[in-house]
Amino acid sequence: MNRSGNPAAVILYAVFFFFLAALPQAQGKMYYKRTTEQYNVPDVILINQEGKEVPLKSFLDSEKLIVLDFIYGTCTTICPILSVGFAHFQKELGPGVDRVQLVSISIDPDNDTPELMRAYLQRYGAQPGWDILTGKRDNIVAVLTEFDAYVTNKMNHFPLTILHAPGSDTWIRLDGLLSASDIMKEYNKLAK
Amino acid sequence: MLRMHFQWLLILLALVLSTGSAFSSDEPLTVSGYTPDEALKFGERMYREGILPSGKSMKAIVMGDIPVDGRMFTCDDCHQRSGLGSLEGTVITWPTNGKELYQPRRRTGAYRPPTGKRAKEGGRGTLPKYYQMENVRPAYTDSSLARLLRSGIDSAGRKLDPIMPLFRMGKKNMDILIHYLKNLSVDLSPGVDDTTLHFATVISAEVPEREKQAMLSVLQAHIDAHNSQTRHQERRSASGPFYKTEMHQAYRRLDLAVWELQGSEESWRDQLEDYYKKQPVFALLGGISTGSWQPIHTFSEDHKIPCLFPVTDLPVLSATDWYTLYFSKGYYQEGESVAKNVRAVMGSTKNSSVVQVFRQGKPGIALAEGFRQAWAGMGGATPRELVIEAKAPAGGQPALEQEDLSGVSVLLLWLGQEDETTFRRLAGQAGPNTMMFTSASLLENNFSTIPDDLRDTIHITYPYSLPDEVQKRGFVVKRWLQTRNIPLTNFTTQAKMYFLGWMLPGALKSMRSEFYRDYFVEGFDMMTDQDYAIAVYRRLTFGPGQRYASKGCYIVKLGKGPDPGLLPVNDWVTY
Numbered sequence: 229m230n231r232s233g234n235p236a237a238v239i240l241y242a243v244f245f246f247f248l249a250a251l252p253q254a255q256g257k258m259y260y261k262r263t264t265e266q267y268n269v270p271d272v273i274l275i276n277q278e279g280k281e282v283p284l285k286s287f288l289d290s291e292k293l294i295v296l297d298f299i300y301g302t303c304t305t306i307c308p309i310l311s312v313g314f315a316h317f318q319k320e321l322g323p324g325v326d327r328v329q330l331v332s333i334s335i336d337p338d339n340d341t342p343e344l345m346r347a348y349l350q351r352y353g354a355q356p357g358w359d360i361l362t363g364k365r366d367n368i369v370a371v372l373t374e375f376d377a378y379v380t381n382k383m384n385h386f387p388l389t390i391l392h393a394p395g396s397d398t399w400i401r402l403d404g405l406l407s408a409s410d411i412m413k414e415y416n417k418l419a420k
Numbered sequence: 421m422l423r424m425h426f427q428w429l430l431i432l433l434a435l436v437l438s439t440g441s442a443f444s445s446d447e448p449l450t451v452s453g454y455t456p457d458e459a460l461k462f463g464e465r466m467y468r469e470g471i472l473p474s475g476k477s478m479k480a481i482v483m484g485d486i487p488v489d490g491r492m493f494t495c496d497d498c499h500q501r502s503g504l505g506s507l508e509g510t511v512i513t514w515p516t517n518g519k520e521l522y523q524p525r526r527r528t529g530a531y532r533p534p535t536g537k538r539a540k541e542g543g544r545g546t547l548p549k550y551y552q553m554e555n556v557r558p559a560y561t562d563s564s565l566a567r568l569l570r571s572g573i574d575s576a577g578r579k580l581d582p583i584m585p586l587f588r589m590g591k592k593n594m595d596i597l598i599h600y601l602k603n604l605s606v607d608l609s610p611g612v613d614d615t616t617l618h619f620a621t622v623i624s625a626e627v628p629e630r631e632k633q634a635m636l637s638v639l640q641a642h643i644d645a646h647n648s649q650t651r652h653q654e655r656r657s658a659s660g661p662f663y664k665t666e667m668h669q670a671y672r673r674l675d676l677a678v679w680e681l682q683g684s685e686e687s688w689r690d691q692l693e694d695y696y697k698k699q700p701v702f703a704l705l706g707g708i709s710t711g712s713w714q715p716i717h718t719f720s721e722d723h724k725i726p727c728l729f730p731v732t733d734l735p736v737l738s739a740t741d742w743y744t745l746y747f748s749k750g751y752y753q754e755g756e757s758v759a760k761n762v763r764a765v766m767g768s769t770k771n772s773s774v775v776q777v778f779r780q781g782k783p784g785i786a787l788a789e790g791f792r793q794a795w796a797g798m799g800g801a802t803p804r805e806l807v808i809e810a811k812a813p814a815g816g817q818p819a820l821e822q823e824d825l826s827g828v829s830v831l832l833l834w835l836g837q838e839d840e841t842t843f844r845r846l847a848g849q850a851g852p853n854t855m856m857f858t859s860a861s862l863l864e865n866n867f868s869t870i871p872d873d874l875r876d877t878i879h880i881t882y883p884y885s886l887p888d889e890v891q892k893r894g895f896v897v898k899r900w901l902q903t904r905n906i907p908l909t910n911f912t913t914q915a916k917m918y919f920l921g922w923m924l925p926g927a928l929k930s931m932r933s934e935f936y937r938d939y940f941v942e943g944f945d946m947m948t949d950q951d952y953a954i955a956v957y958r959r960l961t962f963g964p965g966q967r968y969a970s971k972g973c974y975i976v977k978l979g980k981g982p983d984p985g986l987l988p989v990n991d992w993v994t995y
Contacts, residue, residue: 259483259582275995279763279798302963304500305508308493309482309583316486338949338961338971338993341760343797352492364991379509381948382963386509405583407483 260404262414265390267399270370274333274363277345282361284371292329292357293418294392295411298377298385299360300336301344306387309405313389315352317411328415330358333371335382337362376401393418451599452592463600468501470494472593480585488585497964501742502938503604506946511583517605521565524555565601566594605936611702611725612935617672617928619643620701622716622730624681624688624709634910635708635731635917636678641904642921643676646928670933677701681709688715696723703940705924706730706917712782717744726941729920729969731913733861734782741967743937745944747916747957748970751783751861754881755790755834757973758857759798760994761879762830765855769800775825776803777846778834780810787834787859803832814838816845826851833858833878840869847874857881857975867978875978879989882974884912884956886986894955915955922953958992 271285288294297314299307314330321328334340345360362368372378379385391400391414402414451459454473462473470478470490478490495516500506503517514525557576560568564575569587572580589597611618621639623632653671660668679695681688692715704720707730717736720727720743727743733750749756763769776791778784792803806820820842825831831850835843835858843858848871850856856874860882863869870878884890894911897918901908908914927943942964949961950969960969972992979985 279995300963302965303508304506304964305498305511305513305583308497312482312486312488312492315492336961336963338959339963339966342995353489362995365993383507383946383948384509387511405483407582408485 260387260389260402260406260410263401263403265376265399265401266397267374267390270367270374272363272367272370274361274367274371275342276359276361277342277349279342282359284361288331288392290329291394292327293394293415294329294331294390295415296331296333296375296390296392298335298372298375298388299332300334300382301340301348302336303382303385306385306405310387310389311348311352313406313408313411314358315354316408317415318355318358320408320412325355325357327419328357330354332358332360334360334362334368335372335377335379335385337365337368391415391418448599452595454596456599459596459599460603463596466490466495466593466597467600467604468494468496472589473596478593479588481588482583482585484582500938500942500964502934502936502942503601504934504936504939504942506942511581516601518602519606521560521601523559525557526555527553562595562598562602565598566591569594569597605934605938608935609702609724609937610700611937612672615673616675617935618675618677618699618701619703619705620677620679620695620699621705622679622681622692622707622709622727624711625683627708627710630909631708631913634913635706637906638901638914638917638921639706640676641906642917642924643674645921646674646925666933670929670931672935676705685711685715689719692716692719696725701725702935702937703728704730706920708732708913709734712736713744713746717741720744724937726937728924728944729916731916734786735968738967742965743941744967745941746968747960748883749790749968751786751859752790753968753970753973754859754861754883755787755792755832756794757790757881757883757975757994758832758879759791759794759800761975761990762795762855763798763800764990764994766829769795769798772800772829773827774800774803774830774832775806775823775828776832776834777806777808777820777842778832779808779812779836779839783836783862784834787862788832791832803830808835808839808842816841821845821849823849825849825854828854830854831856834862835869836862837864837866837869843869844871847871847878850877855879860976867984870978875980875984879975879977880986882976882986882988883970883972884974885958886974886976886988889958890955893952896953897955912956919950919954919960923947923950 269285269288271283273281274284276282297310299310311332314332318325318330334345340362342362345362349358349360369378375390377388386403387405389402389406389411391402400414400418447456454462465471466478470493472478480488480490482488498506498513499516503515505513505515507513557574560575568574568580572584572586574580621636623636653668656664657668657671677695677699679692681691703726705728707716707727709716709730709732712734713730713732714736716727716730721741724743726745728745729747730744732746735746735750736744737749737752762772766772774795776788778788788805795803806823808817808820817839823846825846826849828850831846831854833843833846833856847856856877857879858870860880867880885893894915897915898908900918901914923944926947927940930943931940945962945964945966947962949959951959954960957970958972961971962969974988974992975990976986976988979987
C-alpha cells in the first residue's frame with residue numbers, strides 16, 4: 229500500500245494551501261467582505277424611535293441612499309462600533325447628510341422600546357436622517373431572514389452594513405466592521 | 421565607641437527596613453496624586469462611564485480612523501464589569517482584569533503545567549515540553565499596558581484588531597486606569613471555597629407556609645440534583661485526564677441556606693447582615709416575599725451580591741442597579757403596559773383625559789406609578805387620580821362614586837375584590853367611548869368582580885402566559901415535579917423556580933473557576949432568550965444590564981359563558 233497517496237492529489241492540496249495562505253496578502257488587509265445582493269424587502273410595519281409606524285418596504289424604497297444595519301440597545305461590542313461609524317459618517321457627509329437615510333433595525337425588539345431607541349440615538353449624537361426601527365418580533369425575524377442576518381441568539385449576531393442606491397434593484401452587502409474611510413468609499417461608489 | 425557604632429547600625433537597619441517595606445508593598449502610596457482608593461473610584465468611572473477625573477469624556481480612535489467619545493461606549497461594554505471579557509458574534513474580547521493581565525496569556529483551553537508544589541509531583545501533572553503550547557503573550561507591565569492602550573500593540577509586539585480603541589490620554593489619567601485594571605477581579609468573591617459554592621434564599625416570614633415550600637422545594641431539588649454528581653465531577657477532578665483538569669476542577673458542591681426574615685421590613689436589613697456575617701454567600705437564589713423587595717435589593721446592591729429571580733410583585737425599579745435580576749417589574753409593568761396599549765390604540769397620548777382609581781397600598785401605588793411614568797415618558801398629561809385611603813373600610817366609597825366620568829377617555833380601575841362595589845359603580849358611570857382597564861394580579865385572577873354586561877368593555881392586564889399556553893408548556897414542569905415527588909402547590913411559583921434551576925447550570929459552567937460575582941451575573945446577561953423552560957411567561961429575554969426578563973403583558977377581555985376565556989387584544993409586547 230502506498231502510504232504517500234496519489235501524487236496529483238498531494239500537489240493539488242499543496243497548491244490549494246498556498247493559494248489560501250497567499251490570499252490575505254493578495255487582497256491587502258480586509259476587514260469586511262463586499263457582495264452584491266438582491267433582497268425582497270418584507271412588507272411589514274415597524275415602529276421608529278418616535279413611536280410612529282413605518283411601512284418598511286416603502287421606507288427603504290427611498291429617493292435617498294439607504295445605509296442599513298442591525299443593532300440592539302444593550303449590545304456590548306459590535307453595535308457600539310457600528311453606531312459610532314454611523315454617527316461619524318453623518319458628520320463627514322456635512323451638507324450631504326440630507327441625501328442619505330441611515331436605518332438601524334433592532335434585533336432585540338422586546339427590550340428596545342421607542343424611548344430606549346431615542347436615548348440610544350442621543351448618546352451617539354445622531355442627526356436627523358438616522359432612524360432606529362423596532363417592532364413585532366415576527367416582523368423583525370422576517371426582515372432579518374430576508375437580509376440573511378437572522379441568528380437564533382442575538383449574542384451570536386455579526387457586523388453587517390447594507391447599502392442601497394435610489395432606484396437600484398441591487399443591494400451592496402458589507403460583512404464585517406468598517407472604518408470611516410471604508411464606509412465613505414462604499415458610499416462614494418454608489419452616490420456617483 | 422562600640423556603643424556609638426551600634427546606634428548607627430540600628431538607625432541604618434531602621435532606614436533599610438522602612439525603605440524596603442515601602443518598595444516591597446504592592447500598594448502604591450499615591451496614584452497620580454490621589455490615594456489608591458480615590459484612584460480606584462476615578463478608574464472605575466473611566467472604565468464604566470468613559471469619564472476622566474476632570475469630568476471630560478475619554479477620547480479614542482476605533483477601527484483605525486473613527487473618533488470616539490468615551491460616553492458613546494466604554495471599556496465595560498466589551499470587557500464587562502468583571503473585566504473577564506466577552507464573546508459576541510465574531511468578536512472575542514479578552515480579559516482585562518488584573519489577575520489575567522499581569523501573567524502570561526496562554527491560548528484558550530491550552531494546558532498549563534502545574535506550578536509550585538504540584539509541579540514536582542510528576543506523572544499526570546507533567547507533559548513533555550513539545551506538547552506544551554507557547555503562551556500567546558508575556559505578562560503585561562504597567563509600561564507595556566500603557567503602550568497597548570495608546571497604540572494597540574500588545575506585550576508580544578502584535579497589533580490588536582482595530583476594534584480595540586486607541587486611547588488619547590496623558591500619563592496621569594493612564595496611571596489611574598492602569599491602577600484600576602490592576603485591581604479589577606483579582607481575588608475571588610466571598611462565598612466560595614475549594615469544595616463549595618454557598619448560596620442563600622431569602623424568605624419573609626409573612627409568606628404562607630404553602631407558598632414558602634412551593635418556592636423552596638423546587639429550588640432545593642435543583643441544588644440536590646447538582647450535588648448528586650451524575651458526571652462524577654469530584655472523582656474526575658482528582659483523576660481525570662490532564663487536558664480536562666481545568667474543567668473538572670471548576671466543580672463545586674452547592675450549599676443553599678434559608679434566610680428567613682421576621683418582623684417589619686425595617687428590621688430586615690439587620691437580619692440580613694447577621695446571616696451574611698455568619699456565612700458569606702456568593703449569591704442569593706430565588707426567594708419570596710409579599711412585601712417590597714427593597715430591603716433585600718439594597719442589601720444585594722451594597723454588598724455586590726447577585727440576587728437571581730426572586731418571587732415578588734414589588735421589585736425595585738432602577739435603570740442602573742445591577743445585582744438583582746427580576747422576572748418582571750411586577751405590578752408596575754401592568755400599569756406601564758396599559759400606557760403603551762392606549763398609545764398604540766389611539767395613535768397618540770395627546771387629547772386624552774385619564775383617570776386612575778386605586779387604594780393606598782403598595783400594589784395600587786405601583787400600578788398607578790407604572791402608568792403615570794410611562795404615560796409621561798410618551799408625552800401624556802398627568803392623569804387625574806382618585807385615591808381610596810388604605811384604612812377605608814371595604815365596600816362602597818360614596819364620596820368617590822359621585823365622580824362624573826362620562827367624558828373620560830381612559831379609566832383605570834386599579835381595585836381589588838374588597839372594592840368590588842366601587843369598581844362596579846365607577847365602571848357603570850363611564851361614557852360609551854371610555855377605555856377601561858383593571859389588573860388581573862390585583863383581582864387575583866378572580867374576574868367575578870367584572871359585571872357580565874361590561875365584559876366587552878373592560879380590559880384586563882394579564883402579565884403571564886395565557887392559560888392555554890401555560891397548559892402546553894407547563895406539562896414539562898408538572899412531570900418534573902412528579903418525578904421528584906414534589907406536590908404541585910403553587911404552579912406559578914414552582915414554574916419560576918424550575919426556570920431558575922434550568923438556567924443555573926449554564927451560568928455556573930460558563931463561569932469556570934473564575935468565581936467572581938460580576939462574572940456570574942454577566943453569564944445570565946449573555947443567555948439566549950427563553951420561551952421553552954419558562955411555562956408562565958410568554959417569553960423571557962436577556963441582555964447586558966437588562967434586569968427585568970419579562971418585557972410583556974397581555975391585555976385581555978373576558979369571553980362569554982360561565983367560565984370565560986381570556987381573549988387577548990394585543991401582542992405580548994406593546995410599543
